[in-house]
Amino acid sequence: SPLLSVKDENGDYSLNQQAAYIPNPVSLLEISDQTTKERFLATPFVEIKPINELTLKASFGIDRNYQRREVYMPKTTLYGEKADGRADIGQYDRSDYLLELTANYAKRLGDHNLNALVGYSFQRFTSKYLNAGNQGFLTDAFLFNNLGAGTYEKPWVGSSASKSEMASFFGRVNYDYQSKYLLSFVLRRDGYSKLAKDNRWGVFPGVSTGWVFSKEKFASEWADIISFGKLRASFGLNGNVNKDFVGNYTVQGAYAGSKYNGNAYFLLNNLPNPYLKWEKSRTFEIGLDLGFLANRINANLTYYNRLTSDKYANITIPSTSGVSSFTSNNGKFQNQGFEFELAFKVIDSKDWKWNLNWNGALNKNKVVALPDNGLERNRQNAFQVYTGRQLEDGSYEKAWVGGYQEGQRPGDLYMFVAEGIYRSEDEIPGGLIDLSSGNNGSSNRPLYGGEEGYNKLTANQKANSLRIQPGDVKWKDVNGDGIIDDKDITPTGFSNVPRFAFSSNLSFGYKGFEISALLTGSAQGTFNMNGYLITPFAQGNGTPLSYMNGRWTPERHAAGKHITFPRMSVNMANSQNNQNNAFWFRSTDHIKLKNVEVAYTFRNARWMRKAHIGSIRVFVNANNLCTWGGKDLIDGIDPELVQDGSTSEGIIYPLTRVYNFGFNIQF
DSSP states (O other): OSSSSSSSSSSSSSSOOTTTTTTGGGGGGOOEEEEEEEEEEOOOOOOOOEEEEEEEEEEEOOOOEEEEEEEOOOOHHHHHHHHHEEEEEEEEEEEEEEEEEEEEEEEEEEEEEEEEEEEEEEEHHHHHEEEEEEEEOSSSSTSSSSSGGOSSSOOOEEEEEEEEEEEEEEEEEEEEEEEEEEEEEEEEEEEESSSSSGGGEEEEEEEEEEGGGGGSSGGEEEEEEEEEEEEEEEEEEEOOOOOTTTTTTTOOOOEEEEETTTEEEEEEEOOOOTHHHHHEEEEEEEEEEEEETTEEEEEEEEEEEEEEOOOEEEEEOOOOGSSEEEEOOOEEEEEEEEEEEEEEEESSSSSEEEEEEEEEEEEEEEEEEOOOSSSGGGGGOOOEEEEEEOTTTEEEEEEEEBOTTTTTTTTEEEEEEEEOOOOGGSSSSSOOEEEEEGGGGTOOOEEEEEEEHHHHHHHHHHHOEEEEOOEEEEETTTTTEEEEOOOOOOOEEEEESSSSEEEEEEEEEEETTEEEEEEHHHHHHHHOOGGGGGHHHHHOOOOHHHHHBBBBHHHHTTTTTTOBOOOOOSSSGOOOOOOOSSGGGGEEEEEEEEEEEEEEESSOOOOHHHHOOOOOEEEEEEEEEEEEETTTTOOOOOHHHHHOOSOOTTTBOOOOOEEEEEEEOOO
């Protein structure tokens, strides 16, 4: 950095004194971090045919995954210095065993075709984990190879083990007449050990039918145009045990051990729910598959309507119970939408190939029913907001919004609306006060505008208040009473889940040469710039260049610069610009060039024939090349990852761009 050298005059790694708890990134290179991974996969099977129409098959599978990680933080690093050197070792062993037995009977009688299958499957999941660590080492020389050399009074050790099992009995019957009229029945009975005995098993039937109308006589009249046509429909029940809600101790509850004043004790930290049962989805689908011009153009169109009952949810309960929530089956939710897939063989000749595929989906959700709790629409976790309408008695109308409510769409976001940024003192309304919970990021310190606003506060509020300053975000006063409070939040139209997603694959070939590209994207989705993304406006660290170039400063305001971000602060206690609100919600609408591959296939060369080589395909590809988005897209933020929320890549760290080179040889 031009402002801070890597090391100081004593040879130690430099620290930013305004954020001294953050280590020097160069020092992290001295951490010893080794991971060993071993994985064994095998899927042997035995198949016999006692008669021509009957096939008996036994399949076995094993997926053994072992991993060991060893880390040592030397005293030259910030965290290592505080611990006098710290070593950690962790290892886990996970296994997945599968047994599947099936009997398949296939028989054709003239134009009639019958295929029937029955089977049984059993799957066992086991996991063991062990970790240990110590600190206070006299030397860094041992790294993580001698934990006993640490001098810490309470070296740590931990272990865990788990086992779960799934079993299924299933059957399927397929019938078709002249490959034109199709009918299929399926029935499953699934059991899962993580559910209580009385609710462990579920039965899930399904039926589907199809009509290939392009094989009818009347279709011959337009066979040159419509080369294939199929109408299909299905209805069925599926079961799900969501691992994000149902863990090893969800049904029976769990206790945690700790110590107080030298005495060991246990406390309940997970309420049991022995009544938890399968989440069930009843799905109706109808679709149309079409092929045009000798199947050079293909289209698959599907409408679906899914009703999920006994959906898993973490229900909030009073904290006086000792826990904040417990897992339960929670009502019915509807999800319906439309999916399409289009494929074009633009050029399909001996030497030239040009293909284009495009698929997308639209969907919408609705809460259908919730457990009866005596409240309007059986609302859960809802809150009141101002509607903006003043009543005859002078009060302001309020409405219950948010959370789960029957007849409403889940996931809609309500929050304080930002109307811009105060660019000067003249724009701050005199007399405005902010008494909202958290006070829009100011750590529960009341905010006021000018002397008039200060005089509205009580003596206690004045002692802990903050003045609204130029460069702060301007919050909307929905009911116009001069007070920003918790009921001034409004519907934003934002949703965490994009309502439209698509992908497109393009490929071009000439003889042995190939080039292909994958484009993906989404629309009408948002992400919350929380956590690391708004830290610069509360503590002044981790600041992307785009923030610096768009932030409010007196100099930038005086120069008439374009202001896109509020002022920054090096002290969270004196900031009110890092609240979760509409200002920090940004669109994830984007198109991404996700993959490009170029390849060439060698065939029929003389030396290849001598070596008995059929073909050699040489390729190079690149992933995550570039992303295009709207004005809300911030440099370095990957919209696909932030809307997923499962990784810090693309948020804290730049998105990894990967290049691969390889070849395939066929003999």
